[in-house]
Amino acid sequence: MTRSHSGEAIVLASNNAGKVREIERLLAECHVHIRPQGEYGIPEAEETGLTFVENAILKARNAARHSGLPAIADDSGLEVDALCGAPGIYSARYAGPGATDEANLRKLLADLKDVPEAERTARFQCVLVYLRHAEDPTPLICQGTWEGSILSEPRGTSGFGYDPIFLVPSLDRSSAELDPDTKNRLSHRGQALRRLQEQLSA
Ligand SMILES: O=c1nc[nH]c2c1ncn2[C@H]1C[C@H](O)[C@@H](COP(=O)(O)OP(=O)(O)OP(=O)(O)O)O1
Numbered sequence: 001m002t003r004s005h006s007g008e009a010i011v012l013a014s015n016n017a018g019k020v021r022e023i024e025r026l027l028a029e030c031h032v033h034i035r036p037q038g039e040y041g042i043p044e045a046e047e048t049g050l051t052f053v054e055n056a057i058l059k060a061r062n063a064a065r066h067s068g069l070p071a072i073a074d075d076s077g078l079e080v081d082a083l084c085g086a087p088g089i090y091s092a093r094y095a096g097p098g099a100t101d102e103a104n105l106r107k108l109l110a111d112l113k114d115v116p117e118a119e120r121t122a123r124f125q126c127v128l129v130y131l132r133h134a135e136d137p138t139p140l141i142c143q144g145t146w147e148g149s150i151l152s153e154p155r156g157t158s159g160f161g162y163d164p165i166f167l168v169p170s171l172d173r174s175s176a177e178l179d180p181d182t183k184n185r186l187s188h189r190g191q192a193l194r195r196l197q198e199q200l201s202a
């Protein structure tokens with residue numbers, strides 16, 4: 001952990017409890033001390049970027065600025081080929097501002113109702129950004145991608161977001177049917193976090 005001052009907490013710039021659980025689980029293994037931004041009463045950043053990396057930087061900078069601590073942010077989403085990459089960076093607000101996971105997932109199923117199985121390919125994208133402080137000019141940026149396809153009905157109860165309709169072809173299960181360690185081993189977020197850990201300890 002040479003990039004963060006030893007023992008100092010890192011703020012996790014996310015209000016998504018599902019993400020926080022997954023990231024905490026992975027980072028616990030390497031003794032990184034992270035605290036979700038909710039514990040510091042940090043106001044939510046506006047996600048005005050046009051790319052995952054821009055939004056992740058905006059979120060991390062907002063958390064670092066308000067806390068005075070290093071920060072990690074995750075910007076992620078689902079790209080569906082039949083929808084030309086939508087909902088993409090707008091995944092969290094696909095059914096409108098402040099939409100629930102359930103509303104977003106239902107809208108996606110409705111938009112794909114006439115799309116045959118073979119054309120329902122999709123992938124999760126995750127970009128993680130680590131800033132040592134709000135003005136850090138050299139953020140660490142790591143990415144992960146998870147290929148799959150969109151089911152026609154939800155399956156499983158684990159995870160969050162679009163997990164119940166994301167089919168992991170190699171396992172013939174939805175990502176909401178995976179236990180947390182299996183999801184972290186395969187997922188876009190797990191891949192990005194392992195890369196970030198390598199960079200943090202380099
Ligand atoms: O592993 C995943 N399994 C299922 N769904 C997922 C996953 N990873 C991202 N997603 C979906 C959830 C949300 O609709 C969007 C992320 O949006 P994104 O703005 O990055 O996060 P958010 O607003 O939920 O929380 P926050 O910005 O506070 O971190 O993509």
Ligand SMILES: [Mg+2]
Nearest residue numbers: 016047075092
């Ligand atoms: Mg968000």
